[in-house]
Amino acid sequence: MNKRKLMNKISVITAMLMSFSAFSEMVAITNTTVYTGTDKGILVGVNVVLEDGKIVAFNPPSLEVDRTVDGQGRILTPGFIASLNQLGLIEVGAVKTSRDEKPKKGGAGFDASTAFNPETSLIPFARKGGITHSVVTPGYNSELFSGLTFNVELSSKFDSVETVGSSVVAYFGGSSSDSRASNFNELAATFDAQVKKMAKDDSKDDGKEPTVDETAINRVLAKEIPLIAYASRPSDILQLIKLKEKYGIKLAIAGASGAVKVKQQLAKANVTVIIGGVDNLPGDFDSLDSSLKNAGELDLAGVKVIFANSDSHLIKNLRFEAGNAISYGMSVQGALAALTKNPASIFGFKGGTVEVGQPANLVLWSGDPFEISSKVEMLWIEGNETSTDSRQDKLRERYISTSGKREAYIK
Amino acid sequence: MRRIAFGFTAAALAVVAGCTGNAPQDPKVEINPNPYPSTYQVKSKLTILIKGATVLTGTGERFDNADVLIEDGKISAVGENIEHGSATIVNGRGKWVTPGIIDVHSHLGAYPSPSVESHQDGNEMTNPVTAEVWVEHSIWPQDPGFNAARAGGITSLQILPGSGNLIGGRGVTLKNVPAPTMQAMKFPDAPYGLKMACGENPKRVYGSRKDAPMTRMGNMAGYRMAFAEAVEYKRSWDKYERDYEAGLNPEAPARNIQMDTLQGVLEGDIKIHNHCYKAEEMAMMVDMSKEFGYSAGTFHHAIEAYKIGGLLAENNLCAAMWPDWWGFKMEAYDMIPENAAVVDSFKNSCAIIHSDSDTTIQRLNQEAAKVMYRAKEQGFDIDEAKAITWITANAAKSLGIDDQTGTLESGKQADVVIWNKNPFSVYAKAEKVFVDGDKVFDLHDEKYQAVSDFMLGQQ
Numbered sequence: 001m002n003k004r005k006l007m008n009k010i011s012v013i014t015a016m017l018m019s020f021s022a023f024s025e026m027v028a029i030t031n032t033t034v035y036t037g038t039d040k041g042i043l044v045g046v047n048v049v050l051e052d053g054k055i056v057a058f059n060p061p062s063l064e065v066d067r068t069v070d071g072q073g074r075i076l077t078p079g080f081i082a083s084l085n086q087l088g089l090i091e092v093g094a095v096k097t098s099r100d101e102k103p104k105k106g107g108a109g110f111d112a113s114t115a116f117n118p119e120t121s122l123i124p125f126a127r128k129g130g131i132t133h134s135v136v137t138p139g140y141n142s143e144l145f146s147g148l149t150f151n152v153e154l155s156s157k158f159d160s161v162e163t164v165g166s167s168v169v170a171y172f173g174g175s176s177s178d179s180r181a182s183n184f185n186e187l188a189a190t191f192d193a194q195v196k197k198m199a200k201d202d203s204k205d206d207g208k209e210p211t212v213d214e215t216a217i218n219r220v221l222a223k224e225i226p227l228i229a230y231a232s233r234p235s236d237i238l239q240l241i242k243l244k245e246k247y248g249i250k251l252a253i254a255g256a257s258g259a260v261k262v263k264q265q266l267a268k269a270n271v272t273v274i275i276g277g278v279d280n281l282p283g284d285f286d287s288l289d290s291s292l293k294n295a296g297e298l299d300l301a302g303v304k305v306i307f308a309n310s311d312s313h314l315i316k317n318l319r320f321e322a323g324n325a326i327s328y329g330m331s332v333q334g335a336l337a338a339l340t341k342n343p344a345s346i347f348g349f350k351g352g353t354v355e356v357g358q359p360a361n362l363v364l365w366s367g368d369p370f371e372i373s374s375k376v377e378m379l380w381i382e383g384n385e386t387s388t389d390s391r392q393d394k395l396r397e398r399y400i401s402t403s404g405k406r407e408a409y410i411k
Numbered sequence: 412m413r414r415i416a417f418g419f420t421a422a423a424l425a426v427v428a429g430c431t432g433n434a435p436q437d438p439k440v441e442i443n444p445n446p447y448p449s450t451y452q453v454k455s456k457l458t459i460l461i462k463g464a465t466v467l468t469g470t471g472e473r474f475d476n477a478d479v480l481i482e483d484g485k486i487s488a489v490g491e492n493i494e495h496g497s498a499t500i501v502n503g504r505g506k507w508v509t510p511g512i513i514d515v516h517s518h519l520g521a522y523p524s525p526s527v528e529s530h531q532d533g534n535e536m537t538n539p540v541t542a543e544v545w546v547e548h549s550i551w552p553q554d555p556g557f558n559a560a561r562a563g564g565i566t567s568l569q570i571l572p573g574s575g576n577l578i579g580g581r582g583v584t585l586k587n588v589p590a591p592t593m594q595a596m597k598f599p600d601a602p603y604g605l606k607m608a609c610g611e612n613p614k615r616v617y618g619s620r621k622d623a624p625m626t627r628m629g630n631m632a633g634y635r636m637a638f639a640e641a642v643e644y645k646r647s648w649d650k651y652e653r654d655y656e657a658g659l660n661p662e663a664p665a666r667n668i669q670m671d672t673l674q675g676v677l678e679g680d681i682k683i684h685n686h687c688y689k690a691e692e693m694a695m696m697v698d699m700s701k702e703f704g705y706s707a708g709t710f711h712h713a714i715e716a717y718k719i720g721g722l723l724a725e726n727n728l729c730a731a732m733w734p735d736w737w738g739f740k741m742e743a744y745d746m747i748p749e750n751a752a753v754v755d756s757f758k759n760s761c762a763i764i765h766s767d768s769d770t771t772i773q774r775l776n777q778e779a780a781k782v783m784y785r786a787k788e789q790g791f792d793i794d795e796a797k798a799i800t801w802i803t804a805n806a807a808k809s810l811g812i813d814d815q816t817g818t819l820e821s822g823k824q825a826d827v828v829i830w831n832k833n834p835f836s837v838y839a840k841a842e843k844v845f846v847d848g849d850k851v852f853d854l855h856d857e858k859y860q861a862v863s864d865f866m867l868g869q870q
Contacts, residue, residue: 093739094611122738176528281524281556281769288869313738320777323837372780372837375788396747396789399717407718 025066026051027383029364032071034058037078037341037353041333048076050360053383058356069364074377077336077369078354079132079361081343082315083274083308084169084228084254087126087134088116088152088160090312101139103147108168108190108220109212110147112138118152118160122313124390127154129316130363132381133162135347137169137228144183144190145170148216149228151347153361155381165225166347167252168216172231172240173286184239191247194218226250226346228274232286234258241269252346254308257287260294263301272304272346277321277338295338296329305330305338306346323370335370359383439655440663442671444680447547449597451586453847456484460495461829464503469510469803469818473796479508481825484848489819501843507834509799510819511566511826511846513806514772515684515731516711516765520593521546521570523554524769525865534573535580539617539624540637542605543669544580546572550593553863556769557596561587561852561861563773564828564841567598569810571711574608574686575616577624577633581672582606582684584810588846589861602682602811604708605672607634609687609696610742631695638703641673648674676705682811683708688742690718697726709809711765712736714746717753720760729761729809730754733771734781751779751801752786752793763809764801775802780835795835824848 027050034043049057049065089112091098100115116136126134132154138147151163172183194217197210210218219225229240232255241262244251252272253259259266259273266273277295282288298305307321322335330338344352351359360383367374379386398410461479466489468474478493479486521533532549535541550570560568565587572579582604585596609630618625624633647664654661675681683700687693687710700707709729710716714737716723716730723730732754737746747753755762764779766772783798807817816824825848828834828841843859844852853859 091738092741092744094615095741278770278774280773281559282866284525284527287525288866314735317735320837324774324777327838327840370837372777372835373784375784392747395745396717396749396753399747400753 024052026056026064027067027069028063028065029069029071029076029362030063031073032076032364033073034354035075035077035336035369036355037333037336038355045073046076048354048362050362050380050383053360055354055356055358055360055362069378071364075365075367075369076354077130077363077365078340078352079363079379079381080130080318080339081347081349081352082126082131082134082318083306083343083347084135084137084149085308085310085312085315086139087122087136087154087312087315088118088120089136089138091117091120091122101137102141103138106138106141106143106145106147107213108145108147108170109214109216110138110145111150111164111212112136112147113150113161113164116150116152116161118156118158121391123154123156124388125313125392126315127379127386127388128376128390129319130365130369130376130379131315131318132361132363132379133349134315135166135343140171140230142177143171144186145213145216149347151349153381155384155386163348165216165219167226167228168220169228169254170230172229172236173233173255174284180236184243187243190217191221191243194221195247220249221247223248223250225348226252226272228252228254230254232257232284234261234289236286237262238265241265241271244269244271250346252306255287257290257294259303260291260297261289263298263303266298267302272306272342273298274306274308276309277307277318277325292324292328295325296331296334299330299334299338304342304345305334306342307335307338319370320372323372326370332370434660436655436658436660440651442666444675447545447594447597449599450592450594451588451590451597451599452595453484453849456848457845457850458482458495458498459501459845459848460493460498461501461503461506461508464506464508464829465833466508466819467510467796467799467834468820469800470820471796471800473794478503479819479827481827481845481848484825486819486821486823486825486827488821501829503829505832506842507830507832507839508819509564509828509830509834510803510817510823511828511844512564512775512802513810513817514560514565514568514766514775514802515709515763515806515809516767517560517568517570517769517772518573518767519556519560519568519570519769519772520550520552520554521572522769523551524556534575536573536575536616539577539613539622539633540669541572541576541580542578542637542672544572545583545603546570546580546606547583547593547597550583550596552590552593552596553865555863555866556772557587558589558861558863559769560772561589561844562841562854564776564830564834564844565772566826566828566844566846566851567807567810567812567816568772569604569684571604571684572606574606574612577608577613577630578637578673579606579608581681584812586846588849588851589863598812600815602680603672603675604684604810605676605681607683607685607687607696609685609692610689611740612686627692631699634699635702637673638677638699638705641670641677642703644670645674645677677703679705682706682809684711684809685709686711688712688714688740690715693719694722697722697728709761709763712743712767713754714743714750717747717750718745720754720757723754724757724760727759727761729763729805731763731765731806731809733767734764734778734785748782748785749789749791751782752791755793755797755801756791761805761808762801763805765806776830776834776839777837778802780837783835795833798835
């Protein structure tokens with residue numbers, strides 16, 4: 001290996017990716033190919049201006065800015081949003097004291113956001129995949145409800161949590177300890193009880209404050225936040241659509257390998273599906289319909305699709321799941337929406353598109369954002385240019401060094 | 412392993428008895444090294460000429476606009492302007508051709524889909540040393556994962572037992588053809604593998620039961636006691652052989668199925684495949700192999716191989732790696748995406764990308780691409796011709812089948828993939844897959860898309 005050549009490259013790249021705040025600066029990213037994520041589609045040769053964390057102009061008549069970044073015709077996308085992982089709640093899977101995703105006693109209102117660690121080593125690594133935001137979910141706890149999701153930005157700053165309680169997560173389908181009917185029944189009973197209580201509260205205040213679990217359910221019933229229902233078998237998904245219609249809630253189906261069989265019903269009921277882009281094996285009898293073609297078929301049927309990968313350490317690979325879905329028939333715009341606009345819409349993020357007035361959550365790519373050969377050139381979170389350097393880079397540089405020093409002195 | 416055939420033994424017996432005039436010898440006790448032999452057969456050996464493709468040979472070379480001739484189940488020729496009177500011509504324009512992809516680390520069939528309680532057959536966690544179990548006895552050939560892997564270009568794969576034990580049992584190498592029995596998939600003449608595991612898994616499994624091993628030093632003690640016993644076992648059989656050949660009538664040692672396998676390792680017939688993440692542990696496994704006289708073989712999940720690339724290369728050892736799995740255990744915390752490229756940069760190295768997954772086995776080309784591109788960004792001198800060796804030739808070397816497959820050299824088995832484009836693209840797909848010159852998958856022809864019994868007729 002030519003180590004000297006290697007080190008030169010490294011220093012160039014490190015300098016290029018060095019983070020510096022641009023908060024009050026006005027910055028222009030010139031000559032970019034913008035994947036807007038809106039009806040405007042892809043725009044070529046655009047100068048995008050950022051100020052105060054927002055996109056403030058497309059192609060202004062004059063570029064009077066503090067700083068210019070030459071886009072060199074490269075692709076600019078919205079920052080990608082990872083969904084339904086445990087980012088910031090798990091450092092190392094097998095180290096219990098580094099895991100905070102599962103409570104001893106959960107419930108619809110369990111909120112894990114106070115346990116979120118913005119300094120986790122997983123976040124810089126995730127940024128290498130163009131991820132700027134994530135929906136973090138409590139872990140499955142063998143109960144119907146695992147709790148509330150919360151929304152974070154991947155800035156590594158202490159104020160990273162943007163929204164506490166962005167959805168309520170519940171689990172349906174085959175179980176080793178109970179009939180799957182029990183969870184449908186329990187959900188209906190929980191909703192019925194709250195509907196009844198709320199009706200009573202309207203006429204007479206009994207002075208009792210609702211519990212955190214009741215509050216979470218009330219928010220779902222009030223359509224403030226969606227119910228995220230893990231389910232795979234087509235018949236289970238239809239049961240959930242029925243419940244959605246009965247109670248008038250917002251619903252997304254996660255897992256959803258059987259969604260393709262009931263895609264018309266999902267589209268009609270405006271139910272989003274959250275799937276893995278490369279899940280294609282029948283892991284159990286609920287998921288016999290798993291296929292690489294599902295994302296494309298759902299998208300074509302007008303169902304909103306979100307790509308999610310529960311492996312928090314590898315959410316940087318979400319863009320490749322989108323790429324694989326594209327190669328099996330999904331549209332590029334559909335795949336982009338599945339990592340940007342669609343999760344933003346269901347989980348209540350601002351942005352998810354590149355438009356004037358939207359938060360400047362942006363990624364400038366070296367090439368096709370879904371292709372393995374491409375990498376993140378620059379990344380902005382709320383207008384702040386943010387580095388993708390990670391602990392992995394430090395380890396690599398330490399062990400390919402030709403300095404002759406003991407490795408431990410190379411920092 | 413004892414490789415002497417039964418027929419030979421009977422003849423030898425007669426000669427020995429006749430010559431010496433001593434008391435007649437009892438029939439010589441022999442151990443059949445291959446009691447579950449391969450019944451694999453090629454259905455039809457096609458004669459195919461792929462014209463005008465980009466060819467990655469697996470030997471580190473790339474030919475543009477080249478032809479590949481497949482005849483009689485073998486690679487017949489690779490080069491420019493090859494002609495053949497009767498071959499079926501495949502237009503290779505715009506296509507890429509590579510050797511069949513080989514995964515050295517799979518649990519397909521032993522941990523199949525559906526992953527239900529009746530199907531957990533990969534980890535005999537009843538004793539930390541279970542060299543006596545053979546994972547081929549667990550394989551369910553109807554695992555739909557075999558078909559999915561074939562659609563990703565996998566033509567050969569090693570199925571291994573899990574990593575709950577220090578010594579988990581024998582692995583088996585398969586040809587990835589659909590068949591109703593394991594034997595009909597079994598790669599003829601491939602050596603057996605032996606699964607070993609370092610680190611967290613065995614000490615957690617047994618330590619949590621207050622059994623040995625509870626610590627990493629307990630792990631080392633466990634392997635060493637097993638191999639010390641194997642050395643004695645081998646010695647007893649060697650003595651039996653010697654005495655018998657000398658015309659004596661020795662009593663054969665008691666057969667020990669567990670020790671048979673470790674003896675096979677000591678005799679070089681069974682290759683070690685060691686789940687071992689950490690630099691310091693791999694270094695000790697190398698020393699231990701020298702202590703008892705065998706090769707440490709291939710380190711799998713070698714997350715920290717980049718810290719000791721020189722040591723591995725000096726000892727002629729392979730490292731099988733993921734591009735990016737990490738963080739699920741402490742021993743997987745120090746992952747770097749360029750790991751395989753660093754290992755590969757040493758002379759005489761053997762870097763491999765493996766899956767350990769029914770999902771990523773379908774895209775080992777993309778797994779290798781992740782390493783290639785991340786390493787190129789850091790200035791490593793790596794291209795497609797080199798990176799393809801991580802999932803073909805080097806994998807074949809690790810499994811001991813490199814004399815038969817893993818490259819597109821003349822005379823090798825015609826295990827070949829035709830890709831619709833550069834296989835290092837996220838959009839690449841295997842269009843046609845050949846095993847021994849027989850077409851076993853075609854992306855555009857349902858006739859060549861196998862469906863497992865399990866999926867057949869499901870609504």
